[in-house]
Amino acid sequence: MRRALGRWHRAHGRHDLPWRLTRDPYAVLVSEVMLQQTQVARVRPRYEAWLARWPDAASLTRAPRAAVIRAWSGLGYNRRAVNLWRAAAESLERFGAVPADERELRALPGVGPYTAAAVACFAGGRRTAALDTNVARVTARALLGEAVAPTLPNARLRAVATDWLPSRGARDHQLAVMDLGALVCRASAPACGECPLAGECAWLAAGRPAPPEPPAKAPAAPFPLTARFARGRIVAMLAEGAPLRTEEIVARLPARHRPHCERYLDALARDGLAAPREGRWELAGEGAAQGTSSMASPKL
Ligand code: SF4
Secondary structure, three states, X not given: OHHHHHHHHHHHOOOOOHHHOOOOHHHHHHXXXXXXXXXXXXXXXXXXXXXXXXXXXXXXXXXXXXXXXXXXXXXXXXXXXHHHHHHHHHHHHHHOOOOOOHHHHHOOOOXXXXXXXXXHHHOOOOOOOOOOHHHHHHHHHHHHOOOOXXXXXXHHHHHHHHHHXXXXXXXXXXXXXXXXXXXXXOOOOOOHHHOOOOOOOHHHHOOOOOOOOOOOOOOOOOXXXXXXXXXXXXXXXXXXXXXXXXXXXXXXXXXXXXXXXXXXXXXXXXXXXXXXXXXXXXXXXXXXXXXXXXXXXXXX
16 A cells, blocks of 8 residues: 555655755744645745745744734734744754754644644654644545544544554655545545555445534634634734724724724733733734844743
8 A cells, every 4th residue: 555655646746845845844844833724725825935034943033023923914823923933932942953853842832743743754754643634534544444534533543544654754655645635535525536545445445434424513603703803803903013002903893893802902912912012002022123032932
């Protein structure tokens, strides 16, 4: 299965993704944090612009936090920008550089099990399973005969995905599994007729049994009605540059969010995204001098 997957990947893999052309742990960390909740097509130009502006952890660390938040604008989940900036500073402080060791990566702000494993594998070549949704789905179907990954205990899935990694070439194998999940073994309508694993796939051999019915969930609120939308709007207002009084922010929010503005601002302050100064709100770190911002930042 590994050999068939490798052959398919050499011919069809997404080899031109810019974060695949580097083994620099900092650059891979930037890409993985951006990709956490944002699609590849949107991340690609933003990743390239980010690396052109801040090519290493030291240059990012020297940037004022407000500049980093502003550069993240439009990617969503702005807290990721602050965490990335803090992670770069803590890496330099504790390890001298962004590490490729999974345990050291886990100690950094905003770096969870998936991101740590992905950086360790893609930058460091370590044999560790990075279980994103694509890897989880392919592993569950091909090796366990399960239609969807969430029905499986994560520890079992991780153990199986780890066993599947070759002792040499774990990086290439994991990228191949990811690409297969993205391009062929899609969540809906998997293209089994084009799949290099079709001859061995446990789920296909079992006749592609339907997954169990997921538990009924209340429909999610439309995005413009959520607190996340309102907080994003506030960050976008502050990113324009001029400090704003609370009343000015309230006036620019959609009516349904106005009564909650104070709560949103408190949450943004807690997340290190906004700060009050002289009766007005601004992006956290606004006006901080280059080179003075990160090492003095509070530890998460
Ligand atoms: S044969 Fe079908 S279900 Fe199995 S891994 Fe390939 S695409 Fe996925």
